[in-house]
Amino acid sequence: MKDNRPARRTAGAVWRGALLVVASGMVIGFAVAFHWLGWTSMPGNSCGGRYGACPDGTTPTILLAFLCTFAALPLVSWRVERLTRIRPGKALPAVLLVTGTVLALWPGWQAYVWMREPVLDRAWDTPLDRPNTVRGVGNWTLDGAVVRVHTTGLTSYDLADGRRRWSMDAPARGSACAMSDTVVDGTGVIAFGRAGQACDTVWGVDTASGRKLWEQKISGDAEFGPVTDGRVAADTGTAVALEDTAVRGFALRTGVPRWSLALDKGCTPVLVSAAAGRTRVVVQCMTGSAFSSLNLVSLDTATGTHVRRTALPAESRWVTIMAVSARPFALWVKEKDDRGINAVLAFDDQDRPRGSVAVSGHEEDLRMPPDIMRGFAARPALRAVVVGDVLVTAVAKPGDTVPDGVSGYALGSGRRLWHTGASGAVTALAPLPGNRLAVLAGGRIGSLDPRTGHLTEGPLIREGIDEVAEAAQLVPGRNADWLLVNPDGTGPTPPLLKVAP
Numbered sequence: 001m002k003d004n005r006p007a008r009r010t011a012g013a014v015w016r017g018a019l020l021v022v023a024s025g026m027v028i029g030f031a032v033a034f035h036w037l038g039w040t041s042m043p044g045n046s047c048g049g050r051y052g053a054c055p056d057g058t059t060p061t062i063l064l065a066f067l068c069t070f071a072a073l074p075l076v077s078w079r080v081e082r083l084t085r086i087r088p089g090k091a092l093p094a095v096l097l098v099t100g101t102v103l104a105l106w107p108g109w110q111a112y113v114w115m116r117e118p119v120l121d122r123a124w125d126t127p128l129d130r131p132n133t134v135r136g137v138g139n140w141t142l143d144g145a146v147v148r149v150h151t152t153g154l155t156s157y158d159l160a161d162g163r164r165r166w167s168m169d170a171p172a173r174g175s176a177c178a179m180s181d182t183v184v185d186g187t188g189v190i191a192f193g194r195a196g197q198a199c200d201t202v203w204g205v206d207t208a209s210g211r212k213l214w215e216q217k218i219s220g221d222a223e224f225g226p227v228t229d230g231r232v233a234a235d236t237g238t239a240v241a242l243e244d245t246a247v248r249g250f251a252l253r254t255g256v257p258r259w260s261l262a263l264d265k266g267c268t269p270v271l272v273s274a275a276a277g278r279t280r281v282v283v284q285c286m287t288g289s290a291f292s293s294l295n296l297v298s299l300d301t302a303t304g305t306h307v308r309r310t311a312l313p314a315e316s317r318w319v320t321i322m323a324v325s326a327r328p329f330a331l332w333v334k335e336k337d338d339r340g341i342n343a344v345l346a347f348d349d350q351d352r353p354r355g356s357v358a359v360s361g362h363e364e365d366l367r368m369p370p371d372i373m374r375g376f377a378a379r380p381a382l383r384a385v386v387v388g389d390v391l392v393t394a395v396a397k398p399g400d401t402v403p404d405g406v407s408g409y410a411l412g413s414g415r416r417l418w419h420t421g422a423s424g425a426v427t428a429l430a431p432l433p434g435n436r437l438a439v440l441a442g443g444r445i446g447s448l449d450p451r452t453g454h455l456t457e458g459p460l461i462r463e464g465i466d467e468v469a470e471a472a473q474l475v476p477g478r479n480a481d482w483l484l485v486n487p488d489g490t491g492p493t494p495p496l497l498k499v500a501p
Contacts, residue, residue, distance in 0.1 A: 010086060017083035021093055024079045025100020027072040032101065033108030034065035041116065041462065055460045057115030120499035122464035123481060124162045129489040136487040136495065137176050138379025140183045140207060141475050146485060147207055148495055149190060149378065151175040156210055157496055159483055166210030171201055178231035179378045183207050187252050189232045189239045193220060199231060202241050204255050214255025219243040229378060230271035230323055233279065235301040240279050242269040247281055249304050259304030266292065270318060275326035277301050282321050291317050298351050310351045316340050325386035330411060332368065344391060346411035355414040357391055364395040367403040375471025376487045385429050385437055387450040390417065392437055394426035406439060408453055418453030428474035440474050445482060461499050469493045
């Protein structure tokens, strides 16, 4: 009887040797996958240190790539040599190694995805503005669209794909110089002026269709220049505009004049903010060329009826006045006098002062707006948001100009509640559902709890972060994607950039 046991042992040894060669080939596959995925995951092929942040998992991926590379060399030589002892030939080991390498690519990719966690890459961007003199002055964020107001008119973009929904041209030789901070009942208010002349042409715009609803001429004030902040406002049923010595109200949808409030001699309106039926106007009064007073005047938005006047703690002309929040009302006031006030002032519903937050303190400096000359001037994209009774703002260490943290201040007392360091320069803040805030810092979009200051690290913008301006506005999408609206859309930053997982 023929003895087949040696043949069976030889076949089994060949199978075992072949499987071990395939396994050693998989180590090569892991090395190839981890090298490719690790090095190509870096934004701009450089990250860490003085460069931007690396995506989560980049370091372990590259370490595993080198580990697999060094392990594969002796392992492959050993297993191929053992197989050729019992099964001579070069073709079979080569085929087995290629098979193992291919088999490892998919699990290598899955391991990389598990280690990396989500990243954001450029999904689309919009064409550059033309001509190259166009500058963005502010935005209105709507449901499913963003209206970008620029010096030559208005353009509405669809948030899903970036296509243009509609465009409106500014009047001949006119530039957009003021806009309402919000859209009310589908209507936005915008003003235009010619170079070196007053901001004196006010439009009501239907933001769904891009149709001009009405136009009114006002007596503007050229002192504020071609681009100003807080010169027009929108509230339920009423549009409010500031003239050189008066405040005027118009029907929001038709533009029919409703009321006009003349100010005292020597007094000029500086800023207007309207919400929930109440209009607040900051008024500066002069006696000849000497400063007299700075007041907060409260009006009934529907009728223009004077409600009350509150003196602001200023003793010299204003340098910066900006409404940080309409409800609750918070106002940033900076005087010309270096020893004067430079703080965010908070008021209750009766316009009584509640507290103040110094812009420059012992521990840090508030960096609310980026450089306004490079940002949105008519409606600045502030790095400051009021949530409930907390002012959340980007901050910088004393002596620094780049904000590398976020702090929360109680509006009632002005006391700092918390401070959170960021992973890099804080570029933008944006409200999120559930009373949370999105923070774009160091190329990452994190989620911040304004009550405690706890910042949850979010995904890294791997591709596209170089196309985000310092004064960009951050708009959350619906499917874990984000839209970034840049003030300068002539290059290298596009007007709109969408990043998505």
